[in-house]
Amino acid sequence: MKNIYNVVVLLLTDNCLKQIDTSIESIHSQTFEQKRLKIVAVDNGSTDGTYERLIKYARESELAVFRLRERFLPTRLLCHALSFLDYINYKYITILRPGDILYPDFIARCADIMEKYSDCERGILISETDIREESGKLKQQSPIFTNNCILRKKVHYPYLLTTGFEHKVQSFYCRGMIPLILPELPFAVDHTAWFKMANYLFANDCIYIRESLSAIRDTAYEDPVHELMLRLYQITRCEITSSHRPADMPPGYTGKVPSAKQVRDRLCRLALKYAAQAVNQGNNKIADKILLFIEMVEADILNNEEYNLVKQAIKNSDHLEMEKFRPAWETVSPPQGAVII
């Protein structure tokens, strides 16, 4: 017998009148059975008419709306929003930001894969996404991995963190898999899509799908030094809390995992790229800091060719050929030990 279940699309809105229509339309055109699709909008005290627009949708369709009196920071908002879902019967959930769109078969496809592969440890699916520019134009990203795969929590997760700051993914979760730890992360106040996802992965194995099934709004990352620190923090945390010796790995995993050195190498390569970018933008102060960061992460980098190139360029105010800095997020094979699907 075919499984019957509901899927929630959670829409968190905050003064985004211009963006909600496209997002809601994209949900309405899903190929997944519409009556099993629950759209829940939680409004963070918008004052630009967003809330009124949501009410209009609620009157015309099955959309549920909640409005918060007080404004919350992003993570706390998510936490509150999830509490409104307690009385809804659903199996899977995805969170959509206003302005982002889901391609018509996003939900059907993700739900299918989850039905096939998810279990009590695999509660998250991440899929590649296109980038939606301000003008509405779509830009493709190069996927993280060459294959669909299942990544083991903690051990494979630092590897994901060394992907470019601009890289985005869309997530799809089993109910109850968005961890309770989320609202407590005080510095998640300015989280990027990546960081948000990163936290979820602590407790979950993750299914990676390399198809692009959605389009996400382009957002700039903040200070690159801050981004790098955030990543190093997360990587360190994984290393400390990871108790997954190869022997502990569940069946299906080969038992080999990427080494700490491999992860740090990738992080340094990523950092070098941003240092070079900063040099070309004439921001030597940031470039300097990034070089210090790199040295801090990997003391033996001082002999590296690219590292010295950037160093020279800062000194002589040269322009750097970005070609030399291979993007750290070029598509690679899944990390050692991941299950290919």
Add this chain to the structure above:
Amino acid sequence: MKKAPLVSIMIPNRNHAGFLGTCIESALNQTYDNIEIVVLDNCSDDNSIDVASRYINRGVSVCRNPHNIFNNSYKVLSRLTQGKYMTLLCADDLIKPEFIKKCVNIMEKNSEVGYVHCERDYIDTYGKITELDPFYNCSFIAPGHSALPIYMLTDVAQPAQCLFRRSTFNSVHGYDTEFDHTNADKELWFKLSLISDYAYLREKLALIRIHEARESIIGFRNFFHPLAMYLSIDSQAKRGALSGCSNVVERLPAAFEKLAGESLQIALSCLKENDRGLAKKYLLFSRIVFSDIVNTENFNNVSELCARDDDTFKNSNDDVENVFVYRKRSYPPPEGYTMIEENHYQ
């Protein structure tokens, strides 16, 4: 007569069998009557559970986690207890008999106060006490917002020096389990100050244990601590800005400068342990967060020590000891404070 409100003393423990007994005794010896004591053993490898269970017939409730759940113990503890007020007493620390009574008195008289700090001394493994200067120069109650910037710079107190109002503690979602202790403490004080007033008792009512196995020291070794510090200071400034506290934003540069200074101190202690690799990391970190640190004497001293070749380094123990001059402290209270007299809480 109205009954005194219930106070929960929550004791998380991991592998502190040697200290746990004295710690529980100090909780049992309180002059305050209405107390519940819960020990939560975080799946220790030593005989902690035997030590703790000796106190069951004296009313202490003893629980044990299925495996090491790190700081999440605090969360479990707060669910295991009911008191109107609560304190987190780490199993290696001690509280003095009057601690609960005095803190509760302040809280009962001032309903806006969400948490009270008292003063402390250090105690080592063998019970030797080191006296410390109190942080502030008088006892007071201050608006939480004016205390905020201080927690970007320093932690002021550790959990064993603090009594919380449960309602305030719950509305900030409790202790941050993501952090190592030093950071989690500061972060908790910061969050509490965002929504409540703060009271400070300039009386030494707690003893904080200083020993090798302290989690905070472990945090320094794996380089987790400075990164968390950096990120939390940054986010505190952002949250302060959102709550309209300009004093928080203004202190951001000072907070980074302080963090850089602390990194130098940690670099120095790494040198004492002969770990020059780690010391260098801390030196680099201090430059990232505060680039002008390179012009300070402390920085030059520490980096000179780092750069010595192996032979000279072996003979430089005395230099390592003498690099820093430690400041004494006793600061004036935060703005808008009201001084409190001793008879107010006796």
